Amino acid sequence: MAVPLAALGALLLALPVLGLLWRAPWSAAWDVLGDDAVRTALRLSLVASLGATALAAVVGLPLAWVLARHEFPGRRAVRALALVPLVLPPVVGGVALLLAFGRRGLLGQWLDQWFGITLPFTLAGAVVAEAFVALPFLVLTAEAAFRNLDTRYEEAARTLGAGPAALVWRVVVPLTWPSLAAGLTLAWARALGEFGATITFAGSAPGRTTTVPLQVYILLESGRLEGAIVLSVLLLIVSVGVLVALRDRWLFTR
């Protein structure tokens, strides 16, 4: 019984990919990629996903460090919190972000009032939405890496005169770099493909917040199937690239 069901499962995973490649209008690819709206979407996606990865790194790596190395009341709760975006439907995440960072949101009203910063329906909003969904990938990977790092290396470095900055840059980062890079790559890939939270929180303003996944949806809705497929294949290639790059760590454990 197991083998036929397993085959069915493999088919369920493989067929959509095959369908995408089979229907891909290879000859039209250059035309689609030359389209202004598509090029803008590609640029926005690159900027937003890299910005989101950077934001996730700036807050996520310290969070992972604290979770891995410090014992404090509520640590388990904080770790569970870091997992929320992983299981939360992205649309719900977007709504939640609106309620927190929207103009009338929990924090948003103060951001607006004090600094004149509005996040919703801006590129910065897209960055925040993508960082929100990408954060768990980075935090989980980095926390495991920090936890597995033998504290003796830090102790040896301290006795040799390493202050906090030297500890981070000469010891912790170099020793955990392969895992940190994997975490950053996963986070970036997740940010690049983000749709639900982005469209809810940042909307779809062409030229401002319309990233590639949103553009795919727009093309599909307006009947331009070719364009949608070309962009989809592009995202597929990036995803497969990430898989190949990370095949030795995290994804396939023998």
Place this chain on the structure above:
Amino acid sequence: MSLDVDLRVELGGLRLDAQLHAAAGETVVVVGPNGAGKTTLLRALAGLLPADGRIVLDGDDITAVPAEARSVGYVFQDHALFPHLSARDNVAFGLRCRGRSRRDARVVADRWLARVGLAEHAAARPGELSGGQAQRVALARALAVEPRLLLLDEPLSALDATTRAVTRRDLVRHLADHDGVRVVVTHDPLDALAMADHLVVLEAGRVVQAGSAEEIRVRPRSRYVADLIGVNLLRGHAERGVVRVRDDAVVVSADEVDGAVFVVFHPHAVALHRARPEGTPRNVWPGTVAALDLDGGRVRVTLEGPVRLSADVTPAAVTALGLAPGVGVWASVKATEVAVYAE
């Protein structure tokens, strides 16, 4: 340079309360059983553990100084070399942290590697080094910053027996070249005696004895030290040369001390007999053989009885006396072989 320590650390179930003192160029060896707090003491000296009390190095109280600002070199038990750096960059690490340029630091590192005989391994990663080589890199790394205080945690325990003898000899030579204070932790008596100018015996977090190797060898003050140097140690109450070590056993000595005393005699001073010996020896106790251990050309016999002791006999005597676990024997020691001194 000098080191004056009187510190207290509470860690888990351990209460460490230790004092030690060392002058410049001296090696203090801290010995003690597992769990006595030896490593905790070293970590507190290095600033890796907070401690109460005071640690005074060259007149500076460094008790509250963070580890990275103390002039301390630490050689870890399993070396803790940075796996992502070559031997050269491991040794250069401390100098880089002190703001030396990469080139400068590498020149100094190469000099230290040459001193420990590893010039040709400068580019090797720690994973490519043998245990003995890694130990020397760790030593060079600690010495390269010219620390006023050098701490070594079981420096030889990670090595196999052959490497150990050679590394011990080299280590003693390098320690002698360092002009600061050295504190070495070990549980190996041979390592301790080879390196120590001054021995500190730590048991259950407290210093039970401190002194020169000779002083400790002649007058051990605990069962652990006695085992370490391989002598029999008993405690008792002395009156005019007769020490009552148990209700049913006395030891007679040529030494005249009164009061609470330690009694020491060497296992090779103990003679074993199948029947109660007649005549001269005044110390005769019955016992049962508990264990036989071959040690070099001798057999160490452990006896249970009113007086628990070890005796060294020849293999021929084991056969002649028919010694085996459970066999009953008589042990005798001449009064002149027994040393008695006040507790």
